[in-house]
Amino acid sequence: MHAWPASEVPALPGKGRDLQIHDTATDGLVTLDPGPVARIYVCGITPYDATHIGHAATYNAFDLVQRVWLDTKRQVHYVQNVTDVDDPLLERALRDNVDWVALAEKETALFREDMTALRMLPPQHYIGAVEAIPGIVPLVERLRDAGAAYELEGDIYFSVESDPNFGSVSNLDTAAMRLLSAERGGDPDRPGKKNPLDPMLWMAAREGEPSWDGGSLGRGRPGWHIECVAIALDHLGMGFDVQGGGSDLAFPHHEMGASHAQVLTGEFPMAKAYVHAGMVALHGEKMSKSKGNLVFVSTLRREGVDPAAIRLALLAHHYRADWEWTDQVLEDALARVDRWRAAVSRPDGPPAEPLVEEIRAALANDLDAPAALAAVDRWAALQQERGGTDEGAPGVVSRAVDALLGVAL
Structure with missing residues (x-):
């Protein structure tokens, strides 16, 4: 699967600062020192609908991470997945009476267009779940053979108790985990599971649903969490710098993925920092496909809204904050x-x-984009009030806003 074209990142005088960012696992700020190549994995879309503002806010946050690293003269190795087979996609295809493959391809293409318009830097590896299946099957087999997974009516489940560090990403208690598991794709009430929180690694083939050869696992399709683990381990290895996504992925997705990887490799942790973006609301409720309260990037673009303004609307809010999209924003x-x-x-x-x-300092301080915007506002106000005599300064500012904030002036 291919990503989208990269926009040019202008070179700036001097050198940027190392990034200090909030780590969910420790609930504190950590200073990242990645070495010459920074490694980041960001969980991608399940392509059954177009890119909404909540998606855009998440990918904007991790685009800033890349830009800060690039400004420190590092290379960035960025990996993102596409969950191009999963229950929500199949359900939407059935509802709309369309082929699930065609639906996934259509929505992934629209996502690429939106990311291009918003000047989001593309991943070096953009991997679909389906194309990752040959690498997923051996991992599930290894977990099963090591006693860290078990079979239940043909399905294969991971045993969370096999990882002594389980719970170290989200730091939630069992009751909270069980509640969120039920809300976010798990099946804690299924009879026969060793632990209600155990997530599915391999779903045995269901009638009328797509399935693939799973070798000794039988025909089926992968669970959600093992998909990202296989892709991340293949392209980044253990101990990469940032695992990113929306705050709703801290549990169960990132928690379970970390446990899968840690049991598979015997290493801890999977990522040096688990970084999560806040949720965007509309009319008082979190923007989500299930609720249908969505503002789509593609719709705004069709209405003639400048993508630079959409990006500035995102940047006006700290990436970890929950906020609401309004006409005023x-x-x-x-x-x-x-x-x-x-x-x-x-x-x-x-x-x-x-x-x-000022922009560099703001972004290095836990991606404080609102502070960076305020600094540019002050410069623009000073320019309007009395101008200046620094020849070429506007060009430097334009390049800095482009390189560090992704906004083309």
Whole structure:
């Protein structure tokens, strides 16, 4: 599976700062020092509907991570998956009486278009669950053969008790885990499981549903968590720098994935930092496909909304915050992009280097994009009030906003 084209990231004078970011596992800030190549895995979409603002906010956060690392003159090895076979996709295809493969391909293509328009840097490896199946099957077999997995009516389950570090990502108690498991794709009430929290690794073939040859596992399809583990271990190995996604993935997805990987390899932890973006609401409720309260990026683009304004609307909120999309949020972003473009349209202005360092400092401090935007606002206001004599400063500011914030002026 191919990703989307990369937009050029302008080179800036000087060098960026190491990133300090909030780690869910320790509930504190950690300073990441990845070495010459930074490694990041971000969980991708289940492609049964278009990209909504909540998706865009999540991918924007991890795009900033990449931009901070690139500004430190590091390379970035970024991997993202596509869950192109799963219950929600099959259910949507059945509801709409369309082929599930065609639906997945259509929505993945639209996602690529949205990411391109928003200038999100693409992953080096963009892997679908279906194409990862040949690498998933051996991992499930290894877990089963090691006694860390068991069979139940043809399905294969992972035993959470096989990982002494289970629970170290989300730090939730058992009651909270069980509740979230039921809400987020698990089956804690299924009879016969050794532990209600045990997640499925391999689902035996069901009538009328797609299935693949699973070798000694029989025909079936992979569970959700083992998909990302297989892709991450194949392309990044253990101990990569950032495991990213929305806050709703901390449990069960990232918790279970970490346990799978740790039992498979005998190493801990799977990732140096587990980083989670907040949720975006509409009309007082979290934006989600199940509720249907969605604002789609593609719809905004079709209505003629400047993608730079959409991106600024996302950047106006700290990545870890839960916030609500409103008409005012978009209006403020449209006004901001107009002010910034007017400010950089002149041949000279106030000195740019202090602003570049302010943006760098803000982003290095747990991706504080709102502080970075406020710094650019102050420069633009000063430019409007009295201008400046620094020739070329507007060009430097324009390149910095593009390189560090992903906004093309």
